[in-house]
Amino acid sequence: MGAPARSLRNNGLSIAFGVLFLAALAGQALAGHAEFNEEQSSHGLPGIGLGSYLMSSQFAVDVVENWRSEYLQFFLYVYATVWLLQLGSPESKPAERMGDETDPEQEVGRWSRRRSPPSARARGARRKLFSVSLGLVMGTIFLASWGVQAWSGWSAYNYQQVEQHHRASVGFAEYLTSGDFWSRTSQNWQSEFLAVGSMAVFSVYLRQRGSPESKPVGAPHSATEESG
Template identity: 35%
Template sequence: MATHPSSSPFRRFVYENSLLLVGTAMVLVTMVGQYLTGWRENNADLEQMHLLPLTLGQYFTSGHFLEATFENWESEFLQMAVYVLLTVWFRQRGSSESKKLYEQEEVDRDPDPSKPDAPAPVRWGGLWLALYKHSLSLALFLLFLGAMWLHARGGMQVYNIEQAHEHKPPVTTLGYMQTARFWFESFQNWQSEFVSIITIVGLSIFLRQQHSPQSKPVDASYAETGE
């Protein structure tokens, strides 16, 4: 049964954007939890090194907070970027996460600049169209690189505090990116994101969630792809 739009502009806005709004609320709630618990954990580490604790405000720009936050964001952006590209070229029989095995789909057709509601880059053509055609993956990879740099920047600050405590020389951000510690942090997070890809692709072959666009219809067979 179709849902009729509300007469209230506010209620309509909330309904039409509820997925993004709820997701944002979940990010904010968990961010607050991470911030408060991370602040206490970091101060406990500083106390063990006989250093002054940070205030809540100081913790916001600390390496501990930057590293913990962007180490995870980095892997999320990488997972999404890789997944978007993998679904362009590869298929999985029976999975709702895959395009159809042998049929062309709507996303495969060439953009039509004559459509009255076509986005501006489609009408402009040339370089603008070329960039727009790949803008999703490009944006995700840029976000990945930015988060990776901030992960390294925060990690460098934490690493240098430990280095100073042990009377060892500090390193630059690029220097920290050459340490095994930085790549250990990165690879373990990247691996977990790639596990999530194969999990959702594999489970969507056999399992269902009624009303979710990430699932096939409950009565669809295992062999059906994208139905």
């Protein structure tokens, strides 16, 4: 197997989801552009080109409001699974490993292996930062996308207020207390929490052969932290 084929095989999951992401984003852009121009026409306003729509606050807020909820889901799950357990789920640790775990269990410092990341062998702040880096990155992306959602949502809201409804615009602080902002903020959270919680429970009793998100088909229901 040549290097390009080996690279595709070894990175197939990220490549596949990257392609799906770009395809879905393109579909959202085309559908959103058509919907936006229909809304413009219904208010007697001129439509805009696809390029202008892609640079608009309306497109930005529609994109990032979903990113915000997804990264919140991962941020909470990364931290929740440190301390919370689900007996029988491959997504949960066994009860005896609840918490941050010991240095030998985490293979850090003098317990690190030859191929461990350099940061796992380091001392002090570097190792501590690396040990929580996944949650920090997920949380940072969540907060950044929430900020972009707030700013672009405020701009889109004021455009609708002024251009479509002939009403006065609102300040940023006032928008942050509005129903529009909190509707955009919370509308996906309930589905994300339901999906994650149900996955943790379904994976106790159901199987998907060959998937690391599932236990082996023959594993007992009570088996925890096993994957197949």
